[in-house]
Amino acid sequence: MSLPVRRVPTADRESVRADAVHIGKDIIEILTSGMYVSPITVYREYVQNAADAIDVARAGGLLSANKRGNVTINIDHAARSVVIRDNGVGIKSKDALPILLGIGGSTKRGTSARGFRGVGRLSGLAYCKELVFRTKAAGDSRIVTLTWDCRALRTRLAEPQFGGDLRSIISDVVWVWYDQSDKLNEHFFEVHLNEVSRLRSDMLLNEGLIHDHLAQIAPVPFSPEFSFGDMINQRLRAHAKSVPLDLSVDSRPVFRPYRDEITFPATNFTLRFKDVEFHEFPDVDGGVAAIAWIAHHDYVRSVPPSLGIRGLRARVGDLQVGDPNLFDELFKEPRFNGWTLGEIHVLDPRIVPNARRDNFEVNHHYSNLIVQLAPMAANVTQHCRNSSVSRNAAQIVRNVATEISGRLKQKRPFDRAELSRFKASIMRAFTKAKRIEDPELRAQLEKKLTRHQKMLSKITPKRGASVVALEEASKLVSRYVTNREQAQKLLVHLRRLCD
Numbered sequence: 124m125s126l127p128v129r130r131v132p133t134a135d136r137e138s139v140r141a142d143a144v145h146i147g148k149d150i151i152e153i154l155t156s157g158m159y160v161s162p163i164t165v166y167r168e169y170v171q172n173a174a175d176a177i178d179v180a181r182a183g184g185l186l187s188a189n190k191r192g193n194v195t196i197n198i199d200h201a202a203r204s205v206v207i208r209d210n211g212v213g214i215k216s217k218d219a220l221p222i223l224l225g226i227g228g229s230t231k232r233g234t235s236a237r238g239f240r241g242v243g244r245l246s247g248l249a250y251c252k253e254l255v256f257r258t259k260a261a262g263d264s265r266i267v268t269l270t271w272d273c274r275a276l277r278t279r280l281a282e283p284q285f286g287g288d289l290r291s292i293i294s295d296v297v298w299v300w301y302d303q304s305d306k307l308n309e310h311f312f313e314v315h316l317n318e319v320s321r322l323r324s325d326m327l328l329n330e331g332l333i334h335d336h337l338a339q340i341a342p343v344p345f346s347p348e349f350s351f352g353d354m355i356n357q358r359l360r361a362h363a364k365s366v367p368l369d370l371s372v373d374s375r376p377v378f379r380p381y382r383d384e385i386t387f388p389a390t391n392f393t394l395r396f397k398d399v400e401f402h403e404f405p406d407v408d409g410g411v412a413a414i415a416w417i418a419h420h421d422y423v424r425s426v427p428p429s430l431g432i433r434g435l436r437a438r439v440g441d442l443q444v445g446d447p448n449l450f451d452e453l454f455k456e457p458r459f460n461g462w463t464l465g466e467i468h469v470l471d472p473r474i475v476p477n478a479r480r481d482n483f484e485v486n487h488h489y490s491n492l493i494v495q496l497a498p499m500a501a502n503v504t505q506h507c508r509n510s511s512v513s514r515n516a517a518q519i520v521r522n523v524a525t526e527i528s529g530r531l532k533q534k535r536p537f538d539r540a541e542l543s544r545f546k547a548s549i550m551r552a553f554t555k556a557k558r559i560e561d562p563e564l565r566a567q568l569e570k571k572l573t574r575h576q577k578m579l580s581k582i583t584p585k586r587g588a589s590v591v592a593l594e595e596a597s598k599l600v601s602r603y604v605t606n607r608e609q610a611q612k613l614l615v616h617l618r619r620l621c622d
Contacts, residue, residue: 162250163326163336167480168243169207169314170194170341171442174368176211176312181366183212185261185310191344191369196337198328198373205316205327213260213310216301219267223256224293242478244314248273250327252318261310266302334372338380339431342441343370346378351399355416358401362411362470365441380431381418381464387427394420396464404495406471412492413474415499417465422510425461434460435500437483439469444476444483453493453500463503467496509560516558520568523552527575539584547595549576 177192186192194209214222226242247254254271275296319327326332337343344367345352359365370377386393396418406412415435426433434447450467451457473488483489527545530537537545549572556572559565597614604610 161326162322163332165246165250165316165327166196166207166333166337167340167442168246170337170368170370172243173207173209173211173312174342174440174442176209176213177368178211178366180210180212180310185212186210189366191366194368194370195374196333196370196372198330198333200328202317203319203328205314205319207314207316209312210310211312213263213312214258214267215260215263216265216267219258219269220299223267223269224297226289247314247316248276250320250322251316253315255313255315255317257313257315259304259306259309259311261308264304264307266304267299268302269297269299272296272298330373330375334375334377335380335431337370337372338377339436340443341368341370341377343367343377343379346380346382348383349379349381349396350383351396351418352379352381354399358416359414359468362414363441363468367441385430385432387424388429392423394423394426396420402499404492406473407488407491410471412471412488412495413467413469415465415467415496417463417499417503419506420464422462422507423514425458426464432464433462435463435465435467435503437467437469439474439476441468444469445481449482450496450500453496454504455501456504459504459507460500462507463500512558513560516555517561517564517568519555520552520559520572523548524568524571524575527579531575531578537582537584542579542582542584543595546576546579547598549579 173194174192177186177194180186180192181188181190192210194207197206197208199205223244226245244256248271252272252274254273256269257266259266273296276292279292279295316327324332342365345355381396384393384395398419400417400419402415402417403411404413404415417435428447435450435453436447437444437449448457448460451460454460469483469492471488471492473486474492475484475486476482477484527549530541530545552572553569556565556569559568596617600610600613600617604613
């Protein structure tokens with residue numbers, strides 16, 4: 124039996140003093156390696172911050188309205204270092220320390236910025252010996268450099284006897300200095316990861332892996348080889364003013380991996396996009412919560428994950444949220460999400476990515492969107508099923524045509540049963556052909572069936588009693604004799620006659 128909660132009178136209550144609150148050192152570990160599923164996520168965090176800084180620069184007139192911001196990632200394998208640089212707004216020297224040393228106190232919350240929790244820039248602490256931030260704002264004569272000694276930080280975190288709090292440990296491992304600059308109008312922000320840790324596949328220095336990862340999740344343009352890209356951009360621009368980044372990894376431009384034609388690895392199969400379908404989803408107030416596009420193809424098979432395009436993907440601020448399997452639950456059979464190619468661009472600011480950005484915070488607005496997405500997923504599923512029916516029908520028709528064609532090439536005469544069976548097969552094949560979705564293929568196969576039908580009609584079978592193939596007779600009995608017992612008796616007698 125639980126005891127009643129004692130209500131303390133208001134007059135007896137007192138507030139807790141700020142100096143009584145202790146923020147322990149281990150919060151740093153939670154906000155770095157404990158925050159993200161994969162180390163390669165650090166690149167997403169720094170590109171996300173760069174995109175936000177570029178948007179601010181554009182809003183302030185430092186970049187023209189439609190000019191793409193520039194983000195470069197350069198890797199030095201010999202030094203095991205990475206430099207990520209953007210031409211965003213930068214940080215004024217007088218504001219650098221409060222901003223760069225603030226943890227979880229971002230001023231972006233409530234704005235259109237992609238990041239707003241103030242912890243993303245710390246993501247590199249767990250994966251290098253030294254993390255350096257270098258920045259300059261336009262009109263400022265000083266460049267600020269702030270360095271974290273990550274090795275010293277990890278040593279402090281491992282010391283059980285260290286009794287200091289978060290502020291004291293940061294003051295022990297962080298240094299800052301200022302350099303004069305003669306380029307008054309220059310503005311930039313740089314992240315330096317020095318002596319990067321060796322991880323599986325050395326992923327943090329693997330240019331190909333980094334490129335392919337950012338191609339899927341970063342706010343970069345569609346490939347010039349994707350002819351539907353302009354159509355999609357035009358539709359999105361009516362609601363979202365996002366401008367993609369010019370992003371490169373070791374001078375190699377990064378584009379979204381969609382292409383008009385994509386060959387599946389280790390096969391001869393080529394996926395070809397046929398058209399793009401758009402969907403608009405209202406929010407609870409009648410505005411636009413999200414816009415989705417689905418690229419239709421032949422739905423022949425599931426798309427390999429290695430291509431980086433499979434699955435219905437979510438984007439906020441043109442930055443991907445979660446992975447390709449995020450919306451598996453929308454499909455009655457989750458496997459059909461693997462046949463789906465498309466994106467959902469979330470516009471309602473009340474639908475918010477969670478801290479890890481691997482899903483969304485669950486609230487009424489997100490639930491409203493999920494309910495509306497289900498019919499779209501059902502439509503894709505129907506495309507998959509129709510495609511399967513169409514392919515099976517086409518194969519059956521081909522088999523019939525091939526069999527009859529081969530028999531017609533033979534010189535031996537037809538008997539009545541065989542001729543009857545072929546004629547019946549053609550009639551069934553015409554019925555199957557109606558289920559073929561591709562009109563050109565359907566017309567081609569029907570033309571072939573018609574030609575064979577005419578050739579069979581000119582054949583005179585061997586003399587003898589008029590007969591019908593047992594198989595065809597049995598199907599007619601099953602179709603038209605409604606009494607199951609009588610039909611069974613009739614089939615037994617027919618088989619006896621043929622023995």
